[in-house]
Amino acid sequence: MKRSLKSKDRKKRILVDIYYLHVAQTGIRTYTEALIESVQSAVDPQFEYIISPSYASIKSSTFFKGKTPKWKNLLYQLLYFLRKAVVLPILTHWHRSDLVFSPDILSPLWSRGVKVSVIHDAAFWENPDHYNSYWRRYFLALLDFSLHRNAQAVTITEYSKKQLQKYLGIPRLPVHVVYPATNVVAKPTLTSERPLSSPYFLHVGVMEKRKNLVTLVRAYGHFLKETDKTDIKLVLVGQRGPRKELDDYDNVIQEVDQLGLGDQVVFPGFVSREVLESYYQHAFVYIFPSLNEGFGMPVLEAFSYQLPVIISQQGALMEVGGDAVIYPKDHTMEAFAEVMGRVVEDVPLRKSLIEKGNKRLIRFGGQRFLDDLEECFLRML
Structure with missing residues (x-):
């Protein structure tokens, strides 16, 4: 019945490509899931959303998830680029889409309607050393091609927008800033079992080099020596980096062993949503020392669990955290250790950070995210 309606009688159609969720592990996964949940819970969205492929089918599929052999990785890459070059363009005509939205950076090479790439950061x-040089060159060539043809871009902070405008080299490309939502929100009635009997600093994220976790381990060791607070542990939730060039897991483990912190630093690995919520709920302080972020979703997740938050002096994290976070004067282990000690010892400071975090979190709700995104779509169309 819908296909017989004239365009003036129907809502504009937004085709959302979520194929990358088959393998997504970090910020893109969180962003995409938050978008889907916001659309599904919206009372009266201004647009008709077509989610492709089916979200339920991707959640139930395990073929490309977890630790996979090389042939599966190659197969996924082939299918991914085939989708962007052929399948997705055909789908835009099949669904008569007015706009195709790609949360995974790369828009289709051609399409019906406006193409919108979500480029989260300038990583x-x-x-460049974090990526295979041949793969990176090919990917960026496709991105450049797609952005020159009826395209616009969305990014997630003003900091990222400045960086992208610097590197993209497409002066006429419109770049819009829309703050995303957090989809891991504390449940007031949640009563989970404590994952540890001791208080702990918490970090959540894939163990990539840019996360600066070796420095965090060193800072934690220095904190223990300076304060003698050996009852406070460090919990690093997350799995290895997705590629060898990015992965920092072995270096983190080596640093823990060299400092003799094997009993103090806990590695839960990749955990389910329920277990992750338990770690957030019972943490003492959240700490995020990353050197390169486009946004920093765990900061908002920590706010929602009433946690004081320590970040690095990194542009996107400072923009998201505002006055509700604390950060060291530089990226040295001594500076991080000093701030860790201050947050532990200063009860009024912790209380103040938590109160400010509650206020800051309002800016990043799911409905506001969808409202801002739909306003952006209206301007594009």
Whole structure:
């Protein structure tokens, strides 16, 4: 019945490509899931959303998830680029989409309607050594091609927008800033079992080099020596980096062993949503020392669990955290250890950070995210 309606009689159609969720592990996964949940819970969205492929089918599929052999990785890459070059363009015509939205950076090479790429940060340009050089060159060539043809871009902070405008080299490309939502929100009635009997600093994220976890381990060791607070542990939730060039897991383990912190630093690995919520609920302080972020979703997740938050002096994290976070004067282990000690010892400071975090979190709710995004779509169309 819908296909017989004239365009003036129907809502504009937004085709959302979520194929990357088959393998997504970090910020893109959180962003995409938050978008889907916001759309599904919206009372009266201004647009008709077509989620492709089916979210339920991706959640139930395990073929590309977890630790996979090389042939599966190659197969996924082939299918991914085939989708962007052929399948997705055909789908835009099949669904008569007015806009195709790609939360995974790369838009289709051609399409019906406006193409919108969500480019979360400038990591491809700022950290080229983190990627296979041939793959990176091919990916960026496709991105450049797609952005020159009826395209616009969305990013997640003003900091990222400045970086992208610096590196993309497409002066006429509109780049819009829309703050995303957090989809891991504390449940007031949640009563989970404590994962540890001791208080602990918490970090959540894939163990990539840019996360600066070796420095965090060193800072934690220095904190223990300076304060003698050996009852406070460090919990690093997350799995290895997705590629060898990015992975920092072995270096983190080596640092823990060299400092003799094997009994103090806990590695739960990748955990389910329920277990993750338990770690957040019972943490003492959240700490995020990353050197390169486009946004920093765990900061908001920590706010929602009433946690004081320590971050690094990194542009996107400071923009998201505002006055509700505390950060060291530089990126040295001594500076991080000093701030860790201050947050532990200063009860009024912790209380103040938590109160400010509650206020800051309002800016990043799911409905506000969808409202801002739909306003952006209206301008594009």
